[in-house]
Amino acid sequence: MSEMHPTTQCIHGGYNPGEHNHAANVPIYLTSTFEFDSAEACAKAFAGEPEPGQTHFYSRMSNPTNEILEKRLALLEHADAAAVFGSGMGAIAGVFWTFLKQGSVIISSNRVYGCTHALLSHQLTKFGVTVEFVDFTDLKKVEEVCAKYPEISMIYGETVQNPSNDIIDIEALSKISKAHHSKLVIDNTFATPLGCNPLDFGADIVIHSATKYLIGGLCIAGCVMGSFADIAQIKSVGLKDCTGAVLDPVAAFMMLNQIETLDLRVRCMSDNATKLALFLQNHKKIKTVIATGLESHPQFELCKKYLRIPNGLITIYVNGGFNECCQIMNKFKLALRAVSLGKTHTLVNHPASMTHSSYTDDEKAESGISQNMIRISVGCEDISDIIKDFEQALEETNWKAQKKDSQ
Ligand SMILES: Cc1ncc(COP(=O)(O)O)c(C=O)c1O
Structure with a gap:
């Protein structure tokens, strides 16, 4: 599927009807929990070594409908894997909770979505995270601010900035980020995965407020794309334990359908x-x-x-x-x-x-x-x-x- 055109991936990506009673539309698995064949199979799943067909146990961790959507989103963003969230803010908070801790430094663009700005400036700082806002269209300034710190955990920006509609140079920011052994996290909402794939320019993690182009405003949703290791950590820490901002499988079904016409x-x-x-x-x-x-x-x-x-x-x-x-x-x-x-x-x-x-x-x-x-x-x-x-x-x-x- 990865060699197909993105237009085709939007319609078929991540889904094989033959694995689901040949249903043309993705089925909605509307369930909170999943039954195990045996107590031993149950223990194996919790130990991270599930038996075939026993991979799902609780829909805050994984759900078959959401899993199909995650495969489609990963394809569209040229990522190994994806995690879907109940909102864009849930996705952003999930990434922050996963990779930041007391004493961490995050360098953010000074032009980001209002609630992202509020989370960074008023909430994360309460937990001992240092947040620096910089004009990301001025790369010299970004380098100057980065040079102030011995260690930087994350550089955060939006491909097309909200609300000014200007562009950040992801490739140049990736070089700065790599020089500081930091993670470059890009909110790609305004560009859509059809317009830009930040991972191809050196970003580590991509976020979308899926509420926007992906689900077309039908309901609130979010997603994160990245490497297998990063997404596994985000699912386990940011999604499962910290935010619990899980996407309802009905919303996942709606997003799968909306992406067909993206x-x-x-x-x-x-x-x-x-x-x-x-x-x-x-x-x-x-x-x-x-x-x-x-x-x-x-x-x-x-x-x-x-x-x-x-x-x-x-x-x-x-x-x-x-x-x-x-x-x-x-x-x-x-x-x-x-x-x-x-x-x-x-x-x-x-x-x-x-x-x-x-x-x-x-x-x-x-x-x-x-x-x-x-x-x-x-x-x-x-x-x-x-x-x-x-x-x-x-x-x-x-x-x-x-x-x-x-x-
Ligand atoms: C660029 C951007 N990122 C994140 C968000 C937050 O997403 P949500 O409203 O889905 O929580 C928004 C919302 O407007 C946004 O515009």
Whole structure:
């Protein structure tokens, strides 16, 4: 299966109908526990040496439906193995709990999802973990901060950063990480496994908020991909013992089905995003448009290197501030005012007051999360309807556009 095209892996990966009564759809094993043929077989399974057909014993450790999904996800991310979680935050927390301890140092990008930032800055620090936030687009700074510490446990970033839509240089970060014997952990949610495979550029572990493109917003889910050894440790420590953030097999079934159309959805959102970005770029009420499909993206060379498919997000800076953003957002008739991304519906979010409201004012300023920023997750509606909705929302607002200039 690993030699097949990712589009095909999305549909067939990890599943052999012949092993499941020839059911075309993956069966849902809706059970918490599994019976053993004998007490001896039971003891062997607990000792990590299960007899054939007796590998599952409790669904917080493993479940046959989840296992098929994990095989598919590992294929898509070019990994040995995967672990599925009940949420993206569960996956992130599971990785942190597994590889960090009191006294550990983690170097994180200063532009990460708001709750990841809150977990790093307010929660992990309570347990004696040192967290350094650095601008990952400035590699010299990353090297300088790393040089301060004799030992670094983890370097953490997002392929395409949330909410600024800029790119990090994974290969360069991997070199820094390896020089410090650290683990490079990449949240690849914004890029999707079809757009980028961070492990191919030297990352050690890849995380997704599967809630987004993978499950298309139907429910909350997460996953982690990496080597056999790392995933075994994450399952045993981060998932089983620390977070217990297990994925329900019904959600696993939903994700398996949604992944079948991942390629179609991601390409449609990507095309729509580039077309909408071109329209927004010429609008007088918008100062700056950051879209990975546009040559005007400040890191277009990195976009081409890391993204096989430009992502479906656009970050815009309007000619105004919070009030002007509210005025535009209140006028949408089609786009939903909602957090999250990767849904077939177009979503608009004001990061400073919504997804990234937990950042302090200083942290927002350092990370470029300004009051005039709106993040758009472009959906699969017909592009003419999406553009019409943005056109009317921008025209309807009663503030006067100033001269177009930089953000
Ligand atoms: C980049 C990124 N990582 C992680 C998360 C957290 O995922 P979840 O909401 O599935 O817990 C989010 C949620 O928006 C996100 O955008």
